[in-house]
Amino acid sequence: MSERRKGAVLAEHLGFSYGGPEGDAVLSDVSLDVAQGEFCAILGPNGSGKSTLMRLLGGLEKPVTGHVEFFGKPLASYSRNERARRIAYVPQTVSVDFSIAVRDLVMWGRSPHQGLWGAGSSVDREIVDEAMAFTSVSTLAARDARTLSGGERQRVFIAAAIAQEPSLLLLDEPTSALDPAHQIRVMDLLTRLKTERNMAVVTVLHDINLAAMAADRAVVLKRGRVAAIGPVSDALSRNILENVYECGFHEDRHPCIDVPRFTPVPGKNPMSN
Amino acid sequence: MKHQTPWRWTPVILGLFGLLALTAVIGLATGAGKVDFGELIRALSGSGDSMANAIVTRIRLPRVLVAAVAGAVLALGGLTFQAILRNPLSEPYILGVSGGSAVGAILGILAGFSRFPGVGLSAFAGSMATLALVVFLASGRASFAREFLILAGVMVNAFSSAFILFLMSMVQDGKIHTIMFWLMGDLSSPDMGQAAVLCFSAVPCFILVLVLSHRMNLLLLGNDKAESLGIDVKRTTLLLLVATSFMVSATVCQCGLLGFVGLVIPHIFRLVLGTDHRILGPACILGGASYLVFCDAAARFIPSQGEIPVGVVTAMIGVPIFITLLRRKA
Numbered sequence: 001m002s003e004r005r006k007g008a009v010l011a012e013h014l015g016f017s018y019g020g021p022e023g024d025a026v027l028s029d030v031s032l033d034v035a036q037g038e039f040c041a042i043l044g045p046n047g048s049g050k051s052t053l054m055r056l057l058g059g060l061e062k063p064v065t066g067h068v069e070f071f072g073k074p075l076a077s078y079s080r081n082e083r084a085r086r087i088a089y090v091p092q093t094v095s096v097d098f099s100i101a102v103r104d105l106v107m108w109g110r111s112p113h114q115g116l117w118g119a120g121s122s123v124d125r126e127i128v129d130e131a132m133a134f135t136s137v138s139t140l141a142a143r144d145a146r147t148l149s150g151g152e153r154q155r156v157f158i159a160a161a162i163a164q165e166p167s168l169l170l171l172d173e174p175t176s177a178l179d180p181a182h183q184i185r186v187m188d189l190l191t192r193l194k195t196e197r198n199m200a201v202v203t204v205l206h207d208i209n210l211a212a213m214a215a216d217r218a219v220v221l222k223r224g225r226v227a228a229i230g231p232v233s234d235a236l237s238r239n240i241l242e243n244v245y246e247c248g249f250h251e252d253r254h255p256c257i258d259v260p261r262f263t264p265v266p267g268k269n270p271m272s273n
Numbered sequence: 274m275k276h277q278t279p280w281r282w283t284p285v286i287l288g289l290f291g292l293l294a295l296t297a298v299i300g301l302a303t304g305a306g307k308v309d310f311g312e313l314i315r316a317l318s319g320s321g322d323s324m325a326n327a328i329v330t331r332i333r334l335p336r337v338l339v340a341a342v343a344g345a346v347l348a349l350g351g352l353t354f355q356a357i358l359r360n361p362l363s364e365p366y367i368l369g370v371s372g373g374s375a376v377g378a379i380l381g382i383l384a385g386f387s388r389f390p391g392v393g394l395s396a397f398a399g400s401m402a403t404l405a406l407v408v409f410l411a412s413g414r415a416s417f418a419r420e421f422l423i424l425a426g427v428m429v430n431a432f433s434s435a436f437i438l439f440l441m442s443m444v445q446d447g448k449i450h451t452i453m454f455w456l457m458g459d460l461s462s463p464d465m466g467q468a469a470v471l472c473f474s475a476v477p478c479f480i481l482v483l484v485l486s487h488r489m490n491l492l493l494l495g496n497d498k499a500e501s502l503g504i505d506v507k508r509t510t511l512l513l514l515v516a517t518s519f520m521v522s523a524t525v526c527q528c529g530l531l532g533f534v535g536l537v538i539p540h541i542f543r544l545v546l547g548t549d550h551r552i553l554g555p556a557c558i559l560g561g562a563s564y565l566v567f568c569d570a571a572a573r574f575i576p577s578q579g580e581i582p583v584g585v586v587t588a589m590i591g592v593p594i595f596i597t598l599l600r601r602k603a
Contacts, residue, residue, distance in 0.1 A: 055497070060497055091495065111491060111503065117551065
């Protein structure tokens with residue numbers, strides 16, 4: 001890793017358990033760093049602590065041990081509003097069960113930059129229009145958000161997160177409910193955000209191949225601990241994945257691009273051999 | 274979609290102000306079995322006989338004022354609870370405020386307190402005690418688990434109902450009538466002093482809720498999303514809960530349990546205006562006020578003698594309007 005990497009978020013020895021230090025550990029001794037303009041994927045089986053790690057990185061939960069630094073300052077030292085202006089978080093599911101125009105919903109992403117009453121200035125409106133154009137949802141502006149498809153909804157919430165103008169974008173399984181084409185489209189969007197806007201992007205992904213294609217770095221969690229971390233080419237290997245997921249994998253190369261490809265192998269449990 | 278500014282809401286607000294003015298005039302002109310605008314004009318200009326003047330300014334005016342503030346409080350209270358509990362069936366009494374204040378009021382009536390301030394204060398003490406209990410029970414949990422708040426409120430209300438029936442089965446007939454009237458909601462006989470007390474309790478709460486109305490929008494996105502947008506979910510929820518319960522309790526003390534306004538007015542405006550609490554708040558205040566003033570006038574006008582409980586009128590007018598809107602929008 002070169003010395004010139006400009007760190008956006010640095011987590012050191014994070015430990016977390018619900019219900020204080022005595023509770024069952026959800027995360028223990030997790031360290032990672034993500035630079036500006038870098039796309040980091042977080043992988044691991046269900047219940048391995050991925051979502052909790054995202055919540056700690058976003059400052060939504062305080063670590064029980066260890067600490068998170070954001071642009072060289074402890075995350076805890078940022079005020080709520082400062083934090084909200086620099087870190088955007090897209091949860092796994094945001095249910096929209098109320099009627100609201102898509103454009104208004106994206107405008108709500110501007111709230112950390114606005115006053116208490118959320119009055120939109122002309123600058124806010126420009127940023128919202130631009131964010132919606134970026135994720136190709138401009139034509140949906142007047143639509144009721146309840147009527148959106150899964151792919152449209154995900155892009156609307158990413159637009160709202162972009163309108164927040166963060167330096168760090170956190171997404172919890174942004175592709176889990178999407179068809180393959182939309183999954184790729186979301187990955188392309190995230191890639192453009194890191195290259196064109198120099199955002200640090202941290203994403204929980206279930207699809208290993210999607211991570212191998214799009215991410216720069218990967219953190220693989222197993223039962224709340226880091227099983228592998230580093231550039232995707234190092235962190236994702238058959239050995240690591242078989243150990244973490246306790247399932248057989250076949251590894252080859254993607255036929256079109258130069259990335260590894262992993263295929264689960266049925267009936268083969270590497271742990272029982 | 275060009276105008277995202279609050280100006281797009283100006284016509285709505287002006288229209289509702291007009292509606293409130295109109296219903297207030299109707300309310301002031303309405304007496305038992307008659308509406309007389311001429312009398313109203315004579316009374317207001319001071320040229321009527323002293324009897325008519327007294328009826329309009331000493332009896333009807335405080336009554337219209339109390340009805341307006343009570344309608345506004347209940348509609349805004351329902352809106353707030355529906356937003357923070359994210360439950361469409363929420364009404365201003367959901368956290369046990371109705372049960373607690375009813376127990377307090379009935380104990381006050383049984384103790385032989387005067388209608389005001391004695392019974393009012395005992396009702397207020399009852400509702401504040403329940404609120405404190407529910408908030409205390411919920412406060413150990415992260416960001417006030419909504420289901421927990423709702424269940425705690427329902428349980429407190431259920432216990433209170435049982436306790437009320439117990440008390441009513443123990444007392445003699447004379448006081449039952451007073452208690453029944455209070456339980457059905459009662460807008461009769463306030464004086465200007467009582468109207469002023471209600472106004473002074475409600476207006477600061479209105480301001481607080483309106484100031485926090487954009488935060489109520491963001492709370493709809495769920496606790497995590499709201500937190501990530503910089504909202505202190507726990508503190509905002511607590512502030513809204515306390516402000517709302519305070520003004521609802523003050524209203525309940527004055528008017529008893531006026532049902533239905535708090536449930537249906539916010540839903541009607543949500544169907545018509547969409548989901549933005551920055552307009553829904555003012556709309557509920559003005560619309561709820563107009564609605565209750567109108568219903569109260571109808572409750573006095575329809576029977577040729579006495580009056581029917583205003584709670585009956587609010588439901589009989591509101592339900593058809595609501596169902597019609599719901600069917601048209603669905």
